[in-house]
Amino acid sequence: MSYIKFKELSKYFDFKTEVATDLLPDYVKEYIESNETILMSYKNSKDYAVFTNKKMVLFDRDTLAVYYKKIHIFPYTSISSSAINFKPGKVELLFSFDSGYQLHINFVDMNHDKKENIKKVYIAMMNFKIS
Secondary structure (H helix, E strand, O other), X not given: OOOOOOOOOEEEEEEOEEOOHHHOOHHHHOXXXXXXXXXXXXXXXXXEEEEEOOEEEEEEEEXXXXXXXXXXXXXXXXXXXXXXXXXXXXXXXXXXXXXXXXXXXXXXXXXXXXXHHHHHHHHHHHHHHHX
C-alpha cells in the first residue's frame, strides 16, 4: 500500500467587492510601505487583496475552527509567468512565481468597467516586473 502526501499546489482566492483605500482596516495598511501607492483593493467576506505599485498583499483569514490570519506578500519581481483571463462576469489572474508557487485570484460579479480597472492594474504589475 502506498500513500501520497497532500500538498497544496495552488492557492485560490475569490474577491467580489472593491474597497476604497481609506476604508481598509489598519492591520491591512500596516503591510504597505510609505513609498508605495495602492492601485486597487478588493475583499470578500473575510479576506483582503491589496495591489500596490510594487507588490500584492493577500490576507487569508479563517474563523471556522480556530481563528488564524495568513498574510501572503508577493513582490512583482518574483513573478515568473502570469496570465489574465476574461470570462463572462469574471476575471482571473493566474501567477507562477520563481519559487514554483502558483496563485489564482478570481474577481467575480464583474462588469465591463470593473474588468477594465483590473486590466489596468495587471498591466501596471507587469510593467513593474519588466522595469
